[in-house]
Amino acid sequence: xxxxxxxxxxxxxxxxxxxxxxxxxxxxxxxxxxxxxxxxxxxxxxxxxxxxxxxxxxxxxxxxxxxxxxxxxxxxxxxxxxxxxxxxxxxxxxxxxxxxxxxxxxxxxxxxxxxxxxxxxxxxxxxxxxxxxxxxxxxxxxxxxxxxxxxxxxxxxxxxxxxxxxxxxxxxxxxxxxxxxxxxxxxxxxxxxxxxxxxxxxxxxxxxxxxxxxxxxxxxxxxxxxxxxxxxxxxxxxxxxxxxxxxxxxxxxxxxxxxxxxxxxxxxxxxxxxxxxxxxxxxxxxxxxxxxxxxxxxxxxxxxxxxxxxxxxxxxxxxxxxxxxxxxxxxxxxxxxxxxxxxxxxxxxxxxxxxxxxxxxxxxxxxxxxxxxxxxxxxxxxxxxxxxxxxxxxxxxxxxxxxxxxxxxxxxxxxxxxxxxxxxxxxxxxxxxxxxxxxxxxxxxxx
Numbered sequence: 001x002x003x004x005x006x007x008x009x010x011x012x013x014x015x016x017x018x019x020x021x022x023x024x025x026x027x028x029x030x031x032x033x034x035x036x037x038x039x040x041x042x043x044x045x046x047x048x049x050x051x052x053x054x055x056x057x058x059x060x061x062x063x064x065x066x067x068x069x070x071x072x073x074x075x076x077x078x079x080x081x082x083x084x085x086x087x088x089x090x091x092x093x094x095x096x097x098x099x100x101x102x103x104x105x106x107x108x109x110x111x112x113x114x115x116x117x118x119x120x121x122x123x124x125x126x127x128x129x130x131x132x133x134x135x136x137x138x139x140x141x142x143x144x145x146x147x148x149x150x151x152x153x154x155x156x157x158x159x160x161x162x163x164x165x166x167x168x169x170x171x172x173x174x175x176x177x178x179x180x181x182x183x184x185x186x187x188x189x190x191x192x193x194x195x196x197x198x199x200x201x202x203x204x205x206x207x208x209x210x211x212x213x214x215x216x217x218x219x220x221x222x223x224x225x226x227x228x229x230x231x232x233x234x235x236x237x238x239x240x241x242x243x244x245x246x247x248x249x250x251x252x253x254x255x256x257x258x259x260x261x262x263x264x265x266x267x268x269x270x271x272x273x274x275x276x277x278x279x280x281x282x283x284x285x286x287x288x289x290x291x292x293x294x295x296x297x298x299x300x301x302x303x304x305x306x307x308x309x310x311x312x313x314x315x316x317x318x319x320x321x322x323x324x325x326x327x328x329x330x331x332x333x334x335x336x337x338x339x340x341x342x343x344x345x346x347x348x349x350x351x352x353x354x355x356x357x358x359x360x361x362x363x364x365x366x367x368x369x370x371x372x373x374x375x376x377x378x379x380x381x382x383x384x385x386x387x388x389x390x391x392x393x394x395x396x397x398x399x400x401x402x403x404x405x406x407x408x409x410x411x412x413x414x415x416x417x418x419x420x421x422x423x424x425x426x427x428x429x430x431x432x433x434x435x436x437x438x439x440x441x442x443x444x445x446x447x
Contacts, residue, residue: 034120034121034122034123035163044128047242047243049175052135052177062093065132066089066136066137068085068247069247070089071247072248073247073254074242074259077233077234078195078232079307079309084231087229088229090229093138100229101142101143102145102201102228102231103126103145104195104230105232106147106191109307110307110339110356111337113265114264115232117263120153122237123156126157126233126236127183130144130181130183133231135181139181143183145194145204146186146187157185188200191203191209192413193209193363194209196413198214199411200230204223205223238260257326260280265337265339266288269343270295271292281322281323284323287340291342294344295344298344299315299344300315301344301347302314303318303340304340304341305336307338308356309416310335310419312428323335345443349427351441353421354386357378357382358379361378367410368408370404370405370408370409371417378402378418385432385436391436394432395432399425402421406418406419
């Protein structure tokens with residue numbers, strides 16, 4: 001399990017095939033020890049035993065479990081970073097009807113590949129985290145909505161569910177207690193928009209995956225119109241460790257406003273792309289070092305720190321930033337899903353934005369006019385500039401269209417399309433000007 005002294009005293013990390021893996025979340029190095037017996041040998045389901053009083057103790061009340069999660073300062077690992085314990089406290093535990101718990105494993109953010117690895121390497125930690133959450137909120141039915149393009153992870157999670165049911169960790173009267181919880185896996189179809197929590201709920205109900213107006217929020221009107229709590233895969237995966245070791249211990253690993261470790265998927269121009277689990281607050285320079293540095297010894301040009309929807313940060317600024325919610329926000333971007341995209345000096349920023357803009361145009365659900373029409377306008381203008389057909393007024397027009405999309409849609413996809421555009425123009429305007437004036441890229445070596 002996670003050795004706190006390792007962070008506090010030496011700062012050493014474990015490495016998995018060139019990828020930094022802390023055993024707080026990951027099971028092992030080859031994917032063969034994901035099963036129940038291996039999980040139990042590492043202390044798996046000890047947290048569940050603890051709260052149910054099956055370890056010789058008195059057990060924990062619902063309020064005590066939520067208080068421990070609050071003390072940990074665990075924040076949502078899916079992108080929004082909302083305090084998990086606070087979200088759990090919103091659930092009306094005295095509600096007389098059915099309530100639901102949902103895990104958002106619809107991982108579709110470009111650059112992100114962490115949740116699928118948790119489901120592959122350590123699915124039982126997600127199951128245990130969900131059972132504990134259900135106990136804390138008095139919920140009896142839950143679903144894990146898994147992205148449609150990671151079918152292997154879906155199959156692995158289903159196999160783990162069967163093991164957990166057979167061992168009495170799921171189902172009626174769990175471990176002989178009066179607590180029951182049924183958990184089901186749901187395989188999505190691959191729509192990016194279903195990563196938005198209310199679009200996910202619509203999809204779970206068998207409808208078209210489009211976001212709902214809020215309010216009402218899921219805590220009062222969620223799945224099938226019933227109170228629902230939704231958390232990310234990585235968020236649930238952190239819960240068993242918190243209950244076993246205490247919220248204060250988890251908080252001590254990270255920063256005062258953001259406890260614990262965080263999985264970062266680092267890709268792009270690095271020597272060792274992959275998933276790295278590091279304490280929140282670790283300098284970006286350290287993460288880059290773990291990933292082997294910029295590929296080929298080239299100069300760092302730009303970093304997208306939290307998935308494709310987060311604003312780009314110039315490399316020289318990013319080298320002074322720590323990997324946590326507040327520091328990245330202060331630098332002008334977002335921690336987001338933790339997908340770090342590294343670009344070296346050979347990368348054309350106009351070309352990069354062209355690709356990003358096409359993705360958001362393609363993935364817009366079409367419900368909101370600013371997003372449905374605006375994302376297409378953004379891509380066509382960027383494409384025009386990249387292909388040598390740009391006009392001098394296009395740069396300001398791009399920024400204006402993005403400004404009029406941002407904050408004017410039902411969900412955050414419009415923001416996700418607009419914020420990168422505005423950040424690329426802000427930091428790399430000279431490249432857009434060069435494309436328009438010279439009909440060529442500023443980086444001849446770009447491939």
